[in-house]
Amino acid sequence: MKRYSDIIVIGAGASGLAAAGKAAEKGASVTVLERNEKAGKKLYITGKGRCNLTNNCETRDFLSNVVNGQKFLQSSLYRFPPSYTVELFESLGVKLKTERGNRVFPVSDKSSDIIKALKEYATANSELVLNERVTDIKKVSETFEIKTERGNVFESAKIVIACGGKSYSSTGSSGDGYTFASRLGHTVVKPVAALAPIKLRTSVSAIEGLSLKNVGVTVSGDGFSESGFGELLFTSDGVSGPVPLTLSSLINRKNLKGAVLKIDLKPALSDEKLDIRILSDFQKYSNKQLKNALFDLLPRSLIPFIIDYCRLNGENAVNNITRKERERLLNSLKGLSFEIDSLYGIEHAIVTSGGVSLKEINPTTMESKLVKGLYVVGETLDVDALTGGFNIQIALSTGFAAGESAGGSINNG
Ligand SMILES: Cc1cc2nc3c(=O)[nH]c(=O)nc-3n(C[C@H](O)[C@H](O)[C@H](O)COP(=O)(O)OP(=O)(O)OC[C@H]3O[C@@H](n4cnc5c(N)ncnc54)[C@H](O)[C@@H]3O)c2cc1C
Structure with missing residues (x-):
């Protein structure tokens, strides 16, 4: 009936x-x-x-x-x-x-x-x-x-x-x-997935669980560029947290092939100011190895990752770091870049777009x-x-x- x-x-x-x-x-x-x-x-x-x-x-x-x-x-x-x-x-x-x-x-x-x-x-x-x-x-x-x-x-x-x-x-x-x-x-x-974590091609498993506050994040690709400022969390294979989630919603209908996610770890400092800051830290820790000279600048768990990323030797004494090497460090702090793989699947998205x-x-x-x-x-x-x-x-x-x-x-x- x-x-x-x-x-x-x-x-x-x-x-x-x-x-x-x-x-x-x-x-x-x-x-x-x-x-x-x-x-x-x-x-x-x-x-x-x-x-x-x-x-x-x-x-x-x-x-x-x-x-x-x-x-x-x-x-x-x-x-x-x-x-x-x-x-x-x-x-x-x-x-x-x-x-x-x-x-x-x-x-x-x-x-x-x-x-x-x-x-x-x-x-x-x-x-x-x-x-x-x-x-x-x-x-x-x-x-x-x-x-x-x-x-x-x-x-x-x-x-x-x-x-x-x-x-x-x-x-x-x-x-x-x-x-x-x-x-x-x-x-x-x-x-498609919206408000979803972003998967990266580079492995970030070494810093899984690390949460960064007050960072600048830009995602850009073929004909688009979106930026945000705030909190980011590293997952086993990508990034999540408020800023990446927001950015995911802004790029989910774009072609992500070749797209890049860039993190500015020091958005409040210009390149010049950051260089002065690095130099002053290097002076303070002049007799230390590089891996022990970045504590004032970065969270501890991020230091080995950044040193690897810049292809530097963490065992090197700070007073042996060349100008070129310092520049590489500065560039990575202002633009830690990863190639985007994709957004997490729709199943893990907070909303569906x-x-x-x-x-x-x-x-x-x-x-x-x-x-x-x-x-x-x-x-x-x-x-x-x-x-x-x-x-x-x-x-x-x-x-x-x-x-x-x-x-x-x-x-x-
Ligand atoms: C983890 C998570 C956290 C979130 N947190 C927030 C938040 O804090 N604030 C916020 O604004 N948004 C949040 N959202 C998003 C928000 O929950 C959704 O956008 C909102 O609930 C959508 O409401 P809806 O009624 O359209 O769909 P739903 O809430 O999904 O309801 C759809 C209903 O239809 C039923 N249904 C589906 N198919 C059939 C069928 N064939 N026959 C009978 N019934 C059916 C389902 O069982 C379900 O009960 C969150 C989402 C997730 C996943």
């Missing part, structure tokens, strides 16, 4: 729960189908388990952190800005705090509190069906027929695809949303321009932003916008 609802939402992540709650508020009958045994599995791991819910900034500043979909997101973000999210969660009993860079977290530092509140909001007037993976969607005249893995069939006047992207698939987002949208006639921009083409979606309502009654929200869309609470807010804003439109139009007949 088919079960009918006005609206069926596929996926109980941030975007699906927001859409369901808003549509039900408007008086529509809503059913949410979620493949997992619980709602919000990805939200649980966000912000290292603390959930960076949103970014408490003006919409204009928010949009400058959006990498793909800036123009598209304007309407939903002005209608449902971060302040709307903050008010909603506080009204649901979650105390929030704002940290460095306007990042909003629950005071409890527990993402489970965010999930609990959002689930409460979504299911106050709608039904949530768990362990129900949708496998097929068909439009049959004016209604949608939705089939699930367990053999159940649902029917609705409208559907909201809120299946997320393709990264961290163990949380449920394995790309089903793209398959459904494409079967219904939509263009899907190739999903790419997705349902924005040209085919109404930016105010999230309704498809091709299929009446079909809505697409959250990471399934070709939108992505930098870290800082922007991605969850995008999921919520697009979800609210779809819920308001789908629920409102049901109510108005």
